[in-house]
Amino acid sequence: MLASDPVVREFVIRWEAMGGRSYLASGRDDLLRTCQLALRGVVWNQPSEMASDTVVYWNTPDGLDLDWVSITPDGVAVRWIPWTNTGEMRQITAGSILGITGCAWAVSSTGSVALYSGPKTGLLPSVLAPSHLILVPREKIVATVAEGLQRVPRDLLPPLVKIITGPSMTADIEGMLVTGVHGPGQVIAVIYEC
Amino acid sequence: MEAVSLFVTCLVDMFRPEAGRAALRVIERRGGQVNFPVDQTCCGQFSYNAGYQHEAALLARHWIEAFEATRDPIVALSGSCAAMVVHIYPELLKEDIEAQGGDERDAARWQARALAVGQRVRELSQWLLHADGSPSSAQSPPNGDAPSLIYHLGCHMRRVLRATTEAPSILAQSGVPVHEPADDDQCCGFGGTYSMTEPMVSTALADAKWQCIQEKAKEVSAVGLTSADLGCLLHLEGRAVRQGTPFPCLHLAEVLDRRDQGRPIGENLPLRGLS
Amino acid sequence: MKATGTLPQDPRPWRQRRDAALADTTMRTTIGMVTRRLHLARQTVYQGFPTGESDRVQSVQDKRDAIKNMEALLAEFRRSVEDHGGRTYLARSAADAVEIVRTIAETAGVRRVVKTKSMATEEIELNPGLIASGIQVIETDLGEYIIQRAGEKPSHILAPAAHKNRQAVQTLFQSDARNAGMEPPESDDPTVLTRYARERMRQEFLEADMGITGGNFLVADTGSVVLITNEGNADLVTSCPPILVSVVGVEKLLKDWQALQHLIQQPAMNGVGQRLSSYTTIVSGTRPADGVEGPQDWHVVLLDNGRTRLLDTRYEDVLSCIRCGACLNACPVFRQIGGHAYGSVYSGPIGIVETPLLTDLTILPELPSVACTMCHACADACPMDINLPGHIVALRQEKVARHLTAQGVDLTYRWWARQWATPQGYRRSIRLARFGQRFYRKQGLLQSGPGLARGWFKTRTMPPIAEETFGEWWNKTRNGEGHKYAGQ
CATH class of the missing domain: 3.40.50 (Rossmann fold)
Incomplete structure (x- = not known):
């Protein structure tokens, strides 16, 4: 059970301490339902002035080839755009409400997820959209940042490696914490086992 | 002996x-x-x-x-x-x-x-x-509902000598409740001749220290300030006197000696600066 | 190598900088609040996280080793970056570094640059250099964006606008919005102000021709530049523009990926009290031919500017600074005067050591003397175990040796020590002071004094020298008399 798994619990505690949100899902159907729930939250909480209906997602095995269109909540129009390695993806992603990505690994002791840039795994959905949902398979969670970094292929280094620990934040005005300054104000981890 | x-x-x-x-x-x-x-x-x-x-x-x-x-x-x-x-x-x-x-x-x-x-x-x-035995000539009676003191731990005693708990322990053994002010790890601004060559910064630090001391003193009804370092005390005392807000400042030894003699800590505290 | 560096400096003399700072109550309140919070957060984060401490200890060793092998690591780093399609440059001076970046920009016809916060680029005054060539430079860190609007310099390594309150920021953003043709922020709520900045800078990121960053670490064996931010702007700067230039001090070199594993959490733990910052970005290569993100052209400018001069000196551990800001947050003097009073881009305890060291005491030589009470708080705070108090004392000694101190002060200390190095001289000076103090005495207290002591009496009183010192009392009552209680 994920909920009683100490590694998962540590990850969730740390991730949420940094201001992230998290969901647990067991099995494919549960995962789809959970993502739908998360998506509904994103749509409802979206500030009206940036109303958008676009979701950009990684079309990779991390997404388990999920039929994303099928989880569109009732009464909500969503444009589902799979990430492709094309120039127009920048503006599309910048205008989206949510980016959905997988991860290369995650760290329980810090509540972090790591992404590698690649043709199918663009980093822009993780930074341009106001919300970011990350699919975290249980087996990708390691205990320490050091263990995670050991997994990075040194002989074939990705040009960009990114470790995310919570939402984009700043305390530059009077030391008051504000989220969503440049990157997403909301980061959602869906930890699953299938 | x-x-x-x-x-x-x-x-x-x-x-x-x-x-x-x-x-x-x-x-x-x-x-x-x-x-x-x-x-x-x-x-x-x-x-x-x-x-x-x-x-x-x-x-x-x-x-x-x-x-x-x-x-x-x-x-x-x-x-x-x-x-x-x-x-x-x-x-x-x-x-x-x-x-x-x-x-x-x-x-x-x-x-x-x-x-x-x-x-x-x-x-x-x-x-x-670490000395064996308690005072032989006089026993410190309980301080009763005795007023407490604010304790200032000097920076070198804290960070170079690394003697952070000894003085409060000794004072507690003598029946003197001591309290450390907020931001206790901040320097009082004395700094040896720094107090003379940079009086403005030195004094800004003294004022910040006094603010924390006074707030704590009010909260715990403390009647004086004590420290194991006379340099800090002279600097803080001299500032308070110049500001017209004197507050008793005693060296650790003076506090312990009073208690050895069974004198309540609040009795006739000297306000050196007002004569 | 081994050339003296140059740093920008505030032209105002120390007294003026200090008095302006002490008079700025808004700044002092905000700086006090921010530094206190960060200082406490740092102490808390180590509790319950033993790996943090063992990694720190290992990192100190890693950094010291890297300093010892700097030349070899530099060569290895350059090879690795160039193997991955990047270009590297060694800038011996600040002017060289600016020239290198300007040439890259001009050659590529760059019009607009987005930048992350970087002390190295502050140090070389890169922005004015680029702006003079007609290039628009946008600072994207929120704090830097604010002070860039105000035409000011950062007041804290981590919180550059810590001296500005929300009203001041709103005013700056209102005029910024007018210039940009945007809706101004409708209140001074930091959330509203931050959202304005997000909207304002978003198009800049997408349209910029070039990104400029600093770098927290350079990994020699993989040829990686590691960037740490909480805002995510380094992510955008490294992902979006086609050209990326990173300007990084040579002291940021680490031997290998394993050293990175030890050190990667330390800046956040010590700077802001988090186990890791929100965003850690590791750049190790260029955009693939079919890619849409990451730099097409990647340049790393390695800055010396006086750093290698410190190798093999007593000060070389200064080169292990990770710019976490922990010493600033711990420093009582910094809390009172804030960053601007230092007059250097590097403020706080590390700044008063590094500024004179990089420039061989040619600029702001007063710093080690005027901005430190010798409280050692910085030594306790520094995660890299840099001997800051030791260096501050050594720099004061250096000033005495080079006659950068006032002659009258030198004479006072010489006379004083020679008097007090014998008991007769000590007693003589006490008798002399007792005689002299009658001229400064008022209502039983000393209210003024001569020479060095004059400074004390500007703001404080002092009791006079006792009628009978302890030593005099002892000689009178105790000497040779055995032991009995006195004065009960």
């Missing part, structure tokens, strides 16, 4: 000899047999911190000679001066002799002497905490 050598420090010697006499009584009541090496002057920290290494070394060599007559523990009435002797002297003397073109063996010899004398140095509360 343990024999000890008393290192009063130049500030106590000149500006608050009563704290020296208080320390003498406190030590003697606990069975210490006090020797006062009469040739002692100043540990040289003022010069050292200001960048006058050779001048500090002159004073350090004199200090060592003054205290080498016995092998007794040396009880210091300042955490900062104790830290100077223990942690700065060995390197200082070695470097100074090298810088003056002296020979290596001489440098090593002075370094060894500094290390040997440094091992004997204890700040007053450190010595008291």
Whole structure:
């Protein structure tokens, strides 16, 4: 059970301490339902002035080839755009409400997820959209940042490696914490086992 | 009876000899047999911190000679001066002799002497905490609903000597509740001659310290301020007096001596600055 | 190598900088609040996280080793970056570094640059250099964006606008919005102000021709530049523009990926009290031919500017600074005067050591003397165990040796030490002071004094020297008399 798994619990505690949100899902159907729930939250909480209906997602095995269109909540129009390695993806992603990505690994002791840039795994959905949902398979969670970094292929280094620990934040005005300054104000981890 | 050598420090010697006499009584009541090496002057920290290494070394060599007559523990009435002797002297003397073109063996010899004398140095509360026995002449009665004191831990005692708990423990044993103010780890601004060369910054720090002390004093109904370092106390006291808001400032030894005599801590506290 | 560096400096003299700072109550309140919070957060984060401490200890060793091998690591780093399609440059001076970046920009016809916060680029005054060539430079860190609007310099390594309150920021953003043709922020709520900045800078990111970053670490064996931010702007700067230039001090070199594993959490732990910052970005290569993100052209400018001069000196551990800001947050003087009073881009305890060291005491030589009470708080705070108090004292000694101190002050210390180095001289000086103090005494207290002591009496009183010192009392009552209680 994920909920009683100490590694998962540590990850969730740390991730949420940094201001992230998290969901647990067991099995494919549960995962789809959970993502739908998360998506509904994103749509409802979206500030009206940036109303958008676009979701950009990684079309990779991390997404388990999920039929994303099928989880569109009732009464909500969503444009589902799979990430492709094309120039127009920048503006599309910048205008989206949510980016959905997988991860290369995650760290329980810090509540972090790591992404590698690649043709199918663009980093822009993780930074341009106001919300970011990350699919975290249980087996990708390691205990320490050091263990995670050991997994990075040194002989074939990705040009960009990114470790995310919570939402984009700043305390530059009077030391008051504000989220969503440049990157997403909301980061959602869906930890699953299938 | 343990024999000890008393290192009063130049500030106590000149500006608050009563704290020296208080320390003498406190030590003697606990069975210490006090020797006062009469040739002692100043540990040289003022010069050292200001960048006058050779001048500090002159004073350090004199200090060592003054205290080498016995092998007794040396009880210091300042955490900062104790830290100077223990942690700065060995390197200082070695470097100074090298810088003056002296020979290596001489440098090593002075370094060894500094290390040997440094091992004997204890700040007053450190010595008291490990001294056997309680006061013999008078027992500290419970302080009752006694008012408390604010304790200021000097920076060198905290971070160089690393004696952070001894003085509060000793005060607690004497029935004196002490409280540390908010931001207790912030310097009071004394800093030796820094207080003279940069009075404006030094005073800004004193004012910040007083604000924390006064807030705490109000909260816990404290009636005075105590510290194991007279430098900090003179600086803080002098500032409060100049501001027209004096507050009793006592050296640790003076507090312990009062308690040894069974005097409640709040009784006739001296407000030195108002005469 | 081994050339003296140059740093920008505030032309105002120290007294003026200090007095302006002490008079700025808004700044002092905000700086006090921010530094206190960060200082406490740092202490808390180590509790319950033993790996943090063992990694720190290992990192100190790693950094010291890297300093010892700097030349070899530099060569290895350059090879690795160039193997991955990047270009590297060694800038011996600040002017060289600016020239290198300007040439890259001009050659590529760059019009607009987005930048992350970087002390190295502040140090070389890169922005004015680029702006003079007609290039628009946008600072994207929120704090830097604010002070860039105000035409000011950062007041804190981590919180550059810590001296500005929300009202001041709103005013700046209102005029910024007018210039940009945007809706101004409708209130001074930091959330509203931050959202304005997000909207304002978003298009800049997408349209910029070039990104400029600093770098927290350089990994020699993989040729990686590691960037740490909480805002995510380094992510955008490294992902979006086609050209990326990283300007990084040579002291940021680490031997290998394993050293990175030890050190990667330390800046956040010590700077802001988090186990890791929100965003850690590791750049190790260029955009693939079919890619849409990451730099097409990647340049790493390695800055010396006086750093290698410190190798093999007593000060070389200064080169292990990770710019976490922990010493600033711990420093009582910094809390009172804030960053601007230092007059250097590097403020706080590390700044008063590094500024004179990089420039061989040619600029702001007063710093080690005027901005430190010798409280050692910085030594306790520094995660890299840099001997800051030791260096501050050593620099004060250096000033005395080079006659950068006032002659009168030198004479005072010399006379003082020579008097007090004998008991006779000590007693003589006390008698002299007792005689002299009658001229400064008022209502039983000293209210003024001569020479060095004059400073004390500007703001404080002092008790006079006792009628009978402890030593005099002892000689009178105790000497040779055995031990009995006195004065009960």
